[in-house]
Amino acid sequence: MNVEGILPALMTPVTADGGVDTAATERLVARLYAAGVQGLYVCGQTGEGLQQSVAMRKTAFEAAAGASPRGKQVIAHVGSARVEEAIELARHAAANGACAVSSLPPAGAFSYEEIRGYYTALAAATDVPLVLYFFPEAAPGLRAEQVVELCGLRNVAGVKFTSFELNRIAEMNRAGAFVLNGRDEVLAAGLLMGAAGGIGSFYNLVPELCVEVWEASRRGAWSEARAAQDRINRLIAAVLKFPMISAIKKLLEWSGVPCGGALPPRRALSPLEEAALRAEVAAAGFDPAAFLVRPAA
Numbered sequence: 001m002n003v004e005g006i007l008p009a010l011m012t013p014v015t016a017d018g019g020v021d022t023a024a025t026e027r028l029v030a031r032l033y034a035a036g037v038q039g040l041y042v043c044g045q046t047g048e049g050l051q052q053s054v055a056m057r058k059t060a061f062e063a064a065a066g067a068s069p070r071g072k073q074v075i076a077h078v079g080s081a082r083v084e085e086a087i088e089l090a091r092h093a094a095a096n097g098a099c100a101v102s103s104l105p106p107a108g109a110f111s112y113e114e115i116r117g118y119y120t121a122l123a124a125a126t127d128v129p130l131v132l133y134f135f136p137e138a139a140p141g142l143r144a145e146q147v148v149e150l151c152g153l154r155n156v157a158g159v160k161f162t163s164f165e166l167n168r169i170a171e172m173n174r175a176g177a178f179v180l181n182g183r184d185e186v187l188a189a190g191l192l193m194g195a196a197g198g199i200g201s202f203y204n205l206v207p208e209l210c211v212e213v214w215e216a217s218r219r220g221a222w223s224e225a226r227a228a229q230d231r232i233n234r235l236i237a238a239v240l241k242f243p244m245i246s247a248i249k250k251l252l253e254w255s256g257v258p259c260g261g262a263l264p265p266r267r268a269l270s271p272l273e274e275a276a277l278r279a280e281v282a283a284a285g286f287d288p289a290a291f292l293v294r295p296a297a
Contacts, residue, residue, distance in 0.1 A: 001129045001157045002178045003073050003100060004196040005038030006210045008203035009046035011249060012060050014260035020056055021260060022063040028204070028257050029067040031292050035207035038197065039073030040064050041102070041160070045138060046201040048245065049077050050107075051263035054085055058092050065097040075131060075199075079103035083118060087125040094126040102131035102160055105139040112146055119150055129157035135182065136163055144168045151175035158196075166193040185236055188229040191217040202236055204248060205291045231285070238280040242273055250274060251281065255292040 010032075013024035029040065042064045043049030043057045052060065057078075065074045076093035078101050080086040090101040103122055105115045123130040133139075134147045147159060148171045159172050162182030166189055169179045173194050181190025184200040187210065191198070203210045209228045216225035239247045246269050249259035261268050269277065281288040 001100070002196060003039065003075065003131070003158060003180065004178065005073070006036070006197060006203060006207065006214050007039040007041045007073060007075065007180065007199045008032050008037055008207060008210075009041045009044050009199050009201050010064055011204050011245075011252060011259055012043065012047045012049075012052070012056075012263075013249075013252075013257060014263065016260065018263075020059040020063060021258065022059065024257050024259060025060065025063040026067040028252065028259075029064055031257075032204070032207050033069060033072070036211040037203065037207050039075065039099070040068065041075045041077065041199045044077035044102070044133070044160075044199070045104075045135070046204075046245065046248075047077065048263045048266075050079065050104075051266075054080075054088060057089055061089075061093055061098070062096055065093075068097070073099045075100045075102050077102045077104075077133070078122070079106070079133065081107055083121055086118075086122055090122060090125050090128075094128045098128055100129045100131050100157065101126065102133050104133045104135060105142045107139065108141075110141055112142070115142055115146075116150060116153075119156070120153055123153055123155040127155075130155055131158040131160055131180070132156060132177075133160045133182075134163055135160075138162075144171075148172055148175050151177040160199055161190070161195070166190055169194045185233055186229075187232070188213050188217065188222070188225040191225070192222065201244065201248060202232060202239070205239075205251060206232055206235060206286075234284040235281065235286055238284040238286075239277070241280055242269060242277050243267065247277055250277065251288055251291055254278075254289040257292060 013021040078089035158178040181195040
């Protein structure tokens with residue numbers, strides 16, 4: 001089993017009362033597929049899965065999977081502090097069209113043996129493949145060399161690799177796992193080093209550019225891939241001057257998808273920050289109210 005291509009780490013639009021906005025989700029999903037993406041990664045860090053209830057996460061996945069055309073690759077992030085919840089979410093995703101499930105390690109000061117036990121239980125819970133999620137900043141208890149070893153577990157097929165240790169990608173490939181690059185800033189470099197595709201937050205805003213990097217890499221046109229990556233990185237630098245989730249949701253709102261606010265404990269942007277965000281994004285060469293408008297050729 002192999003997942004490849006561009007998979008946006010889908011934002012989760014929410015209503016004023018804090019529920020999942022399924023209509024806005026469907027609109028965002030349609031926009032992303034129109035740009036040529038190959039699938040979605042639902043309820044991960046970007047999708048605020050860990051801030052949602054189990055019921056919300058099920059609704060969010062059903063909306064995203066239901067709006068996905070047949071044959072697209074939809075991965076559900078099911079990570080939870082409780083193994084039972086992760087297994088419940090994995091089984092729900094498997095029954096609702098997931099091509100794979102994925103999980104960060106459980107948060108906390110767990111030993112490698114305990115993390116391995118968590119992944120072993122999750123991998124055995126369904127027949128769909130498990131994609132490990134390596135993100136040292138969010139889960140510092142797991143090291144890259146340990147992820148290579150975990151690739152040998154039954155039913156583990158791949159790794160979402162959110163790290164700058166790109167030399168490790170080849171090791172994971174040799175261990176039999178596909179790798180999906182998770183650092184938006186180095187998508188082109190990750191593909192060069194053997195990643196089968198990418199999962200990213202900024203794919204919600206500029207999916208065409210991310211698809212351009214992917215397609216150029218497939219042709220070996222690395223100068224084209226680098227040029228598209230440079231444009232993506234200018235946007236990333238502008239947006240990361242602000243709280244990222246809130247800023248991306250605000251840009252999507254200005255572009256026509258009412259994403260609502262970031263879920264607590266994340267905070268909203270202040271009016272001054274909103275004005276500054278508009279200015280920074282415009283200075284980076286993007287229209288802050290046109291991320292859902294396909295750019296001219």
